[in-house]
Amino acid sequence: MKGDSHNLARRLRSFATFYFPLFTVSIAMSTKSIARRVVLLVLFACALGARGATAIDIGVVDALAFGDSDERSAAIAKLVDEADPRAIALLEALGSGDLQTAGKRVLIVKGKDAFDAVTGERVSPLPPVREDVVANNRVRREIAGALGVLKLLSTERAVRLGATKALALSSDDAPLPSVKKALERESDDEIKAILVSIIASAGLKSDIVEERIAAVRALEHSSNPQTRTLLVQLLEKKSDGTYAEPDEGVRGAASISLRTVENRLAWGERVGLVFASLSLGSVLLLAALGLAITYGLMGVINMAHGELMMIGAYATYVVQNAFKVYAPEWFAWYLVLAVPIAFVASALVGMVLERTVIRHLYGRPLETLLATWGISLLLIQGVRTLFGAQNVQVENPSWMSGGIAILSNVVLPWNRIFIVLFAALVLVAIWLLLTRTRLGLFVRGVTQNRPMASCVGVATARVDTLAFGVGSGIAGLGGCALSQIGNVGPDLGQSYIVDSFMVVVLGGVGQLAGTVYAALGLGFVNKLIESWSGAVVAKIAVLVFIIIFIQKRPQGLFAFKGRAQEA
Amino acid sequence: MQRRVLLKAVTLAAASAAIGLGSIAVVAQQKTVKIGILHSLSGTMAISETVLKDTALMAIEEINAAGGVLGAKIEAVVVDPASNWPLFAEKARQLITQDKVSAVFGCWTSVSRKSVLPVFEELNSLLFYPVQYEGEELSKNVFYTGAAPNQQAIPAVEYLMSKDGGGAKRFVLLGTDYVYPRTTNKILRAFLKSKGVAEKDIDEVYTPFGHTDYQTIVANVKKFSAGGKTAVISTINGDSNVPFYKELGNQGLKATDVPVMAFSVGEEELRGVDTKPLVGHLAAWNYFMSLKNPANDGFRNKWANYAKVKKLAGADKSLTNDPMEATYIGIYMWKQAVEKAKTFDIDKVIAAVGGQTFVAPSGFTVKMDEKNHHLHKPVFIGEIKADGQFNVVWKTAGPVKANPWSKFIAGNETKKDEPVVTAAMKK
Numbered sequence: 001m002k003g004d005s006h007n008l009a010r011r012l013r014s015f016a017t018f019y020f021p022l023f024t025v026s027i028a029m030s031t032k033s034i035a036r037r038v039v040l041l042v043l044f045a046c047a048l049g050a051r052g053a054t055a056i057d058i059g060v061v062d063a064l065a066f067g068d069s070d071e072r073s074a075a076i077a078k079l080v081d082e083a084d085p086r087a088i089a090l091l092e093a094l095g096s097g098d099l100q101t102a103g104k105r106v107l108i109v110k111g112k113d114a115f116d117a118v119t120g121e122r123v124s125p126l127p128p129v130r131e132d133v134v135a136n137n138r139v140r141r142e143i144a145g146a147l148g149v150l151k152l153l154s155t156e157r158a159v160r161l162g163a164t165k166a167l168a169l170s171s172d173d174a175p176l177p178s179v180k181k182a183l184e185r186e187s188d189d190e191i192k193a194i195l196v197s198i199i200a201s202a203g204l205k206s207d208i209v210e211e212r213i214a215a216v217r218a219l220e221h222s223s224n225p226q227t228r229t230l231l232v233q234l235l236e237k238k239s240d241g242t243y244a245e246p247d248e249g250v251r252g253a254a255s256i257s258l259r260t261v262e263n264r265l266a267w268g269e270r271v272g273l274v275f276a277s278l279s280l281g282s283v284l285l286l287a288a289l290g291l292a293i294t295y296g297l298m299g300v301i302n303m304a305h306g307e308l309m310m311i312g313a314y315a316t317y318v319v320q321n322a323f324k325v326y327a328p329e330w331f332a333w334y335l336v337l338a339v340p341i342a343f344v345a346s347a348l349v350g351m352v353l354e355r356t357v358i359r360h361l362y363g364r365p366l367e368t369l370l371a372t373w374g375i376s377l378l379l380i381q382g383v384r385t386l387f388g389a390q391n392v393q394v395e396n397p398s399w400m401s402g403g404i405a406i407l408s409n410v411v412l413p414w415n416r417i418f419i420v421l422f423a424a425l426v427l428v429a430i431w432l433l434l435t436r437t438r439l440g441l442f443v444r445g446v447t448q449n450r451p452m453a454s455c456v457g458v459a460t461a462r463v464d465t466l467a468f469g470v471g472s473g474i475a476g477l478g479g480c481a482l483s484q485i486g487n488v489g490p491d492l493g494q495s496y497i498v499d500s501f502m503v504v505v506l507g508g509v510g511q512l513a514g515t516v517y518a519a520l521g522l523g524f525v526n527k528l529i530e531s532w533s534g535a536v537v538a539k540i541a542v543l544v545f546i547i548i549f550i551q552k553r554p555q556g557l558f559a560f561k562g563r564a565q566e567a
Numbered sequence: 568m569q570r571r572v573l574l575k576a577v578t579l580a581a582a583s584a585a586i587g588l589g590s591i592a593v594v595a596q597q598k599t600v601k602i603g604i605l606h607s608l609s610g611t612m613a614i615s616e617t618v619l620k621d622t623a624l625m626a627i628e629e630i631n632a633a634g635g636v637l638g639a640k641i642e643a644v645v646v647d648p649a650s651n652w653p654l655f656a657e658k659a660r661q662l663i664t665q666d667k668v669s670a671v672f673g674c675w676t677s678v679s680r681k682s683v684l685p686v687f688e689e690l691n692s693l694l695f696y697p698v699q700y701e702g703e704e705l706s707k708n709v710f711y712t713g714a715a716p717n718q719q720a721i722p723a724v725e726y727l728m729s730k731d732g733g734g735a736k737r738f739v740l741l742g743t744d745y746v747y748p749r750t751t752n753k754i755l756r757a758f759l760k761s762k763g764v765a766e767k768d769i770d771e772v773y774t775p776f777g778h779t780d781y782q783t784i785v786a787n788v789k790k791f792s793a794g795g796k797t798a799v800i801s802t803i804n805g806d807s808n809v810p811f812y813k814e815l816g817n818q819g820l821k822a823t824d825v826p827v828m829a830f831s832v833g834e835e836e837l838r839g840v841d842t843k844p845l846v847g848h849l850a851a852w853n854y855f856m857s858l859k860n861p862a863n864d865g866f867r868n869k870w871a872n873y874a875k876v877k878k879l880a881g882a883d884k885s886l887t888n889d890p891m892e893a894t895y896i897g898i899y900m901w902k903q904a905v906e907k908a909k910t911f912d913i914d915k916v917i918a919a920v921g922g923q924t925f926v927a928p929s930g931f932t933v934k935m936d937e938k939n940h941h942l943h944k945p946v947f948i949g950e951i952k953a954d955g956q957f958n959v960v961w962k963t964a965g966p967v968k969a970n971p972w973s974k975f976i977a978g979n980e981t982k983k984d985e986p987v988v989t990a991a992m993k994k
Contacts, residue, residue: 069731097846097953136950136960137847138731141823229794269790276782283780388880389609389647390617391806393838396813401841403817409789413817416782485813486779487806491610495777530783535774536744 056086061117064094065106065133073142080146080178088150090117094135095143102127152182157191164194176202197221204230212250220257228265231258268409273527279416281523282423283482285516287496288503289426290475292515294350294468296504297447300358301369304376305500306493308472311349312342312479313488314383317392332397335480342480343473349379350472354465362464376493383490391489400484415484422481426474427516433470434512443467447510502546508556517557598639600911602627602901603646603662605673605683610650611777611805615890616675617880618835619697620645622891623672625873626898636902637909644668650805652682659683663692669911670695670901672894676804677701677747684709693913695897697890699830699852701750702971703979707986708913710900710920711941712893714853715969716754720800722946723828723851724755726961727798728762732849733826735798737768739788742802744773751802751830757975768795778807781814789818792825799827808832812840815848822847822950833888837955838881848951852889853929853944855957860930866895867928886955892928896942899925900935931966938985941969 056079063075079087093099093108099117100109106117107130114123135143144166151163160182167179176199183195200218203211216234219227234245234254245251287309294302302308316338323334353375361368396415403413434440442463445453454460479492486492503522507514522542530538550556604623606616627641635641644666648655655674662668663686670693674680677700687694687708699714726732738759742748752771759769770791772784788799803811808831815827821844828849834856837845856867867887874882904919905911921937927944934943943966949957972979 132958134950134958134960136731136958137733137822137826137849140847141733144823269786272786273783276780276786279782280780384609390613390880391809395841401817401844403819405819409793410786411818413782413814415813415817485810487614487809489613489806495779527783531787534772535778535780535784539775 056084056090056118056120058118061090061106064090065099065101065117069136069138072139076139076142076146080149083150083153085150085153086120088147091143091147091150093117094133095140095147097132097135099133100130101133102130106133149178149182152178153185157188160186160188161191164191164198167194167198204234209247209250212245212247213253216250216253216257220260227261228258231255231261264407265409268407271407272410273531275410275412275416277524277527278420278520279523280527281520282420283485284499284503284523285423285519286419286426286478286481287475288500288507288515288519289430290471290473290478291500291504292507292512293430293443293471293474295501296510296512296515297443298464298467298471299365299447299509300362300468301365301372302358302471303369303373303497304353304379304493305475306495306497307376307379308346308350308475308493309479309482309496310383310488310490310493311379312346312476313394313483313492314387314392314479315342315345315476316480316483317387317394317488320394332399335397335400335484339477339480342476344476346476346479347469347473350475351465351469353472354468358468359461359464376497380490380493387490389490391487394483394488396484419481419485422477426477430470430474431512439463439466439470443470502542505550506546506556508558511556511558514556514558521557599642600636600639601642601644601666601668603644603659603666603668603671603673605646605648605655605658605662605671606675607650607679608645608647611807612650612675612679614806614809614836615804615831618886618888619673619675619890619894621873621877621879622870622894623898625870626895628873629869630898630902636905637911648679652676652678655679656682656686659686659694660690663687663690669693669905669913670916672697672897674698675890676745677750678745680704680709681746691913693901693917695894695901697893697897699889701747701754702969702973703750703976705940705971705982705984705986707917707940707988709940710897710935711969711971712897712900713890714944714946715941715971716751716973717970718853718944718946718967719830719851720751720755721758722961722963722967723830723849723948724758724800726851726948727800727826727828727849731961733798734796735826736764736795737791737797738764738770739791739797739799740769740771740802741784741788741799742773743778743804743807744775745804747804748773748802752800754973754975755800761975774803774807776805776807779810781807781811785811785814785818785820788825789820797825799825801827801829802831803829804831808836809840812837812845812848816841816844819844822849828948833890834886834955834957835888835891837951838884838886840955842951842955843953845951846953849948849960850951850957851946851948852957853946854887854889854892854927855947855949855959856887857949857952857956857958858928858930858947860928862926862930863928865928866892887928893942896925896927896933933966936968939969939971940986941971942966943968 060075060078063071067075076091079091089108090099098109100107105127107114107123107127108117109126109130112126114126115121116123148163148167151159152167154160154163179195179198183192183199186192186195197218200215203215203218206212206215216231219231231254235251235258236244243251245254290308291302291305294300294305316335319338319341320334323331323337357371357375358368361371400415400418403411404417405411434444442453442458443466445458446460446463446467450460482492482496503518504515506522507516507518525545526538526542529541604620606620607613608617608620624643624645627643630636631640644662646658646662648658659671662671671687672695674683674694674696675698680696680700683694684704684706688706692708694709695712696709697712699719700711702715724738727735738755740752740755742752756769756771760766772787774781774784788797791797801811808829826847826849828851830851832850833852870887870891871885874885900920900923901916903923903925904916907923908915908919910916920935921940922935924932924934927933929945929947931945935941936943945966946963947959948961949959952958970984972982972984974980
């Protein structure tokens with residue numbers, strides 16, 4: 001650092017000694033040449049500016065750092081008025097909490113580097129006692145608006161485009177003069193169009209009828225969800241019976257625009273609902289797929305199924321922690337390893353269970369039920385002693401955070417998108433396993449007719465163990481996926497076991513396809529009721545629905561036809 | 568014969584010596600007094616309640632190290648009611664009748680408090696309840712060291728409606744489906760109406776305990792917020808908060824657009840959440856870990872050391888929060904009251920708790936009201952920071968007296984601001 005400032009000082013000195021005599025000479029030179037010199041000087045000053053030789057008004061900086069909310073918003077407004085490009089860095093620092101004070105001095109701190117907020121000079125070493133400058137929501141909101149305006153004047157197209165889009169979506173009134181100024185200077189057609197629509201929606205408050213009609217028509221194309229409210233307000237009747245909008249023509253145009261906007265928003269809502277149902281459906285599917293094999297195909301009433309999922313989730317947790325310690329640079333990809341490990345861990349536990357307990361209880365469903373329930377309690381307590389009773393923290397990798405906005409009012413979160421895809425993948429894998437592999441053939445053979453399979457030389461006991469292992473492993477995969485959207489604790493399995501049985505029984509025991517339909521169907525029904533009457537009622541309604549359904553159709557949605565059922 | 572007599576004598580002597588030694592040992596061990604700790608250490612509430620158990624144990628260790636209470640060492644009896652409300656009542660009864668504890672510190676959810684309340688009144692025992700709650704209750708046998716609605720919920724909503732809070736015009740009241748959120752929202756609804764907020768601008772939504780799928784709810788909040796400046800008031804309790812905040816972040820609902828004000832989310836609940844997308848969402852409490860004052864520095868250090876020494880889960884990033892502070896205050900108030908009463912007798916201790924003061928980690932001297940069994944506490948509103956801590960953006964000038972009977976619920980005007988002892992309880 002020290003060398004750096006030395007260097008700067010030396011350059012300044014050489015600059016002075018070099019240019020000063022030149023300057024005196026240059027008076028005699030032609031004006032053109034003077035202009036060139038000035039340009040050079042300005043360029044040099046700019047280069048210095050990056051290093052911070054120019055200053056922002058100290059009063060403004062002080063108001064931002066030490067003022068109350070009102071003083072701060074005045075200071076922000078001032079920065080916007082001056083349209084000072086250096087203000088962007090300052091405001092961004094305040095918004096993101098990088099602004100700190102050391103005594104009277106205001107610093108922009110980025111990691112280990114600090115810059116004086118007034119002069120822009122690098123501050124070294126960092127003052128040891130620093131206080132954070134605290135922004136609140138109001139200040140942050142104003143900063144966002146101010147940055148939008150400042151960036152409108154940026155020289156980079158991408159920055160301007162982003163700023164205009166943000167401005168179009170912002171809930172506050174757009175700063176009209178700045179937008180108009182930006183429109184005059186703008187050459188890009190896409191940005192122009194957005195700016196025009198922003199100005200149009202502001203035109204609603206105009207006194208001229210034509211301008212209002214134009215504004216209302218322009219709003220038709222706006223993708224801002226707030227548009228609907230603006231238009232509805234126009235059509236509302238006031239308490240004295242007159243319309244908020246006095247002109248008939250404007251009202252007519254408004255109701256046409258409103259219809260278009262509402263249609264578009266309704267589509268967004270429908271897409272949102274379908275996605276939510278699909279996402280809940282895949283969660284149910286992941287929870288139930290393993291059970292569809294162990295209970296559906298093999299007929300084992302496995303009350304420890306939920307705990308096998310829990311083991312998968314804890315396996316994910318362990319892998320995550322291992323990555324944190326041993327390979328932090330690969331942390332974003334820990335799930336790639338967690339998936340197979342969750343599968344193997346749950347499969348092993350499942351196979352041990354099958355070998356030691358369940359195998360001796362085939363054909364005795366009540367005893368299986370009690371024994372597996374006992375095992376589930378053992379597993380819960382085991383995990384409690386091992387990891388503690390509290391929930392453990394499984395983080396989403398960065399690529400699974402956030403979401404993608406597909407329509408103006410619909411954002412699909414990445415973690416849910418990945419879970420839908422993952423559920424589909426697991427489903428395909430199971431289907432391939434059961435229909436395309438030798439093991440799948442054996443499993444189907446043994447479950448359909450055990451004595452006959454045995455007669456033709458299938459080692460039925462081994463097939464049982466493997467099939468149970470596969471079912472358990474898939475439960476583990478489910479647990480791994482659930483760890484990304486819910487809580488991971490010893491009780492994780494308890495909250496999914498009922499759902500899993502519900503899905504398998506509803507779909508029809510012994511049917512993979514039935515399980516899929518049941519999971520997606522339940523997801524859809526649940527979300528539909530939830531959007532009408534809330535989550536509590538939805539949960540009750542689904543349970544009541546299933547009870548009635550099973551009364552009427554005990555074999556579930558799909559049932560095996562033919563002789564296979566008696567096994 | 569001689570030998571046998573000698574043997575007998577020796578055994579006798581040895582026996583009497585042993586008895587004598589035994590009694591001496593009892594004296595040396597000195598008296599102990601038992602107190603019960605009744606917090607869920609498993610189930611959906613364990614995320615919040617486990618640390619309260621540890622805070623209580625820390626306070627007890629501290630008091631014991633300083634000589635105990637009335638010369639007696641405190642012995643903690645820890646039980647786990649496992650987030651199972653009826654089990655709370657069973658465990659409370661067990662603590663009082665079998666373990667003969669002098670006081671119980673415990674409960675988080677109001678449903679658990681309601682479940683143990685008849686037990687404490689029937690057996691005339693003493694409960695210190697450390698969590699903010701909905702009011703509408705005043706028992707002779709309970710001291711409430713958390714906030715009543717006027718010490719948390721009402722100031723929080725006033726802040727949201729103020730210019731600094733964003734000037735919210737529409738409100739989503741979102742909660743877990745049980746007594747605390749329902750009652751709080753009833754009070755808030757009446758309060759909002761008194762401030763001129765129309766019925767159509769208030770939306771009330773509930774989810775079951777342990778709910779994890781907040782897709783629809785967050786999408787609906789988004790839709791509702793298109794109708795004007797909206798704020799969400801969250802009374803979601805327990806581990807459901809983690810998926811709720813995750814969904815908020817993932818669906819891109821920012822605090823500058825729709826701030827979420829939470830009443831049951833503190834530093835501990837945010838431990839497992841990526842807080843970067845949540846910056847600016849709010850919480851109202853009577854204490855934040857980030858408060859800067861000597862009492863809080865001491866409290867934080869004590870807790871950090873205790874967590875490290877006891878190797879508690881998450882000791883590498885030790886956090887303190889409001890209910891921990893309230894637990895800590897409660898135990899000290901009980902100690903001071905016992906010392907004032909000079910006895911562990913329940914009725915005398917109850918009489919002595921009123922009027923006790925304590926320099927709380929919030930930086931204020933809090934006082935137990937002489938009459939209404941609630942603390943006078945300061946109110947803070949904090950915004951979530953990127954590191955999971957809170958920035959205090961608003962606070963009261965000093966401690967506020969609690970109104971357990973909110974004036975926003977009809978019929979409360981006539982209720983007395985002190986426990987009413989009924990004939991049945993006197994028997």
